Amino acid sequence: MLSPTVFGAGPIAPRVLRGALALLILLFISGCAGRDGREVVERASAPSGWHGERGQASFYADRYHGRRTASGETHDRNALTAAHRSLPFGTRVRVTRLDNGRETVVRINDRGPFVRGRVIDLSRRAAAELDMLGQGVAEVQLSPE
Template sequence: MLSRTVCGADPVAPRLLRGALALLILLLIAGCAGRDGGRGERSSAPSGWNGEQGQASFYADRYHGRRTASGETHDRNALTAAHRSLPFGTRVRVTRLDNGRETVVRINDRGPFVRGRVIDLSRRAAEELGMLRQGVAEVRLSPE
């Protein structure tokens, strides 16, 4: 203790400075990553994914304005959708099987969590497929 006051050296100060510098570097790196963890927005489906088939449903109006799993705010007027595993930003062509109508949506949420359903669409996407009245329709998802 006496040597510290005599020499004026405080062994704690360099450790605090190093810790603060390390924290600053981590914050800078995290800031560069963005909301999607640095993966970047995808325009097409990941390689190896050839699509799938099942039921589509659409978000209830009460979800408009709520936060999605990607951090975006859900907009019922946008062409977006929820999928269980496709990366956020992936664009998917959705084709309704009984009438042939199609739309392209961007994945920005997770779900649906109902057996047999493969995608949960925004209200606008459901309108484009003509499924507002039924609420659920058989669809094929394919890479865009």
């Protein structure tokens, strides 16, 4: 029977084989780990060159509570989070409702909205802070935080 060798330099020690196998198993297991949202890095400010935008805000229906967002986090209707089409995940944005002046700061953790004219989808808590739960949609100004 032939014994395994490293580049033809002689038999491989069983201890080296066990170590290599353990390392491969560890790498495989870590590569299979699911995302739970904790990997998202908090950002202190919006990307340079983005100075805000104006449009309509809407908020998530309750049926999305507990579902995965595009960032891998679980949507929490009680958190101050939002969806934006292009801002990086973790970006903090000040949202000001134009007709009553109320404002809140949210963290982007999802993609959307996908309705023309809408610039942001807010969590239920953020919508409540803007006093827009009754209307469902409100005109807002987004600005860097």
